[in-house]
Amino acid sequence: MPRDIVNVLESDDEYLQSIFEGDFLEKYCEIKRHKHISIFSLPSPREFYLYSNP
Numbered sequence: 312m313p314r315d316i317v318n319v320l321e322s323d324d325e326y327l328q329s330i331f332e333g334d335f336l337e338k339y340c341e342i343k344r345h346k347h348i349s350i351f352s353l354p355s356p357r358e359f360y361l362y363s364n365p
Contacts (some may be wrong), residue, residue, distance in 0.1 A: 317343050 317340050320327070327336050354362070 317347075 321340055324336065329354070
């Protein structure tokens with residue numbers, strides 16, 4: 312889930328808090344942000360190929 316989508320999800324916080332219990336939405340967004348960072352911190356297979364072969 313890209314960062315923009317997480318931001319949109321959080322912006323609809325007032326409505327969604329009535330549906331989800333407790334701090335579920337906050338934790339869900341936090342997990343998705345960490346996942347996004349961990350995935351996009353690694354080079355893609357194409358980048359690896361381009362920069363590892365002389």
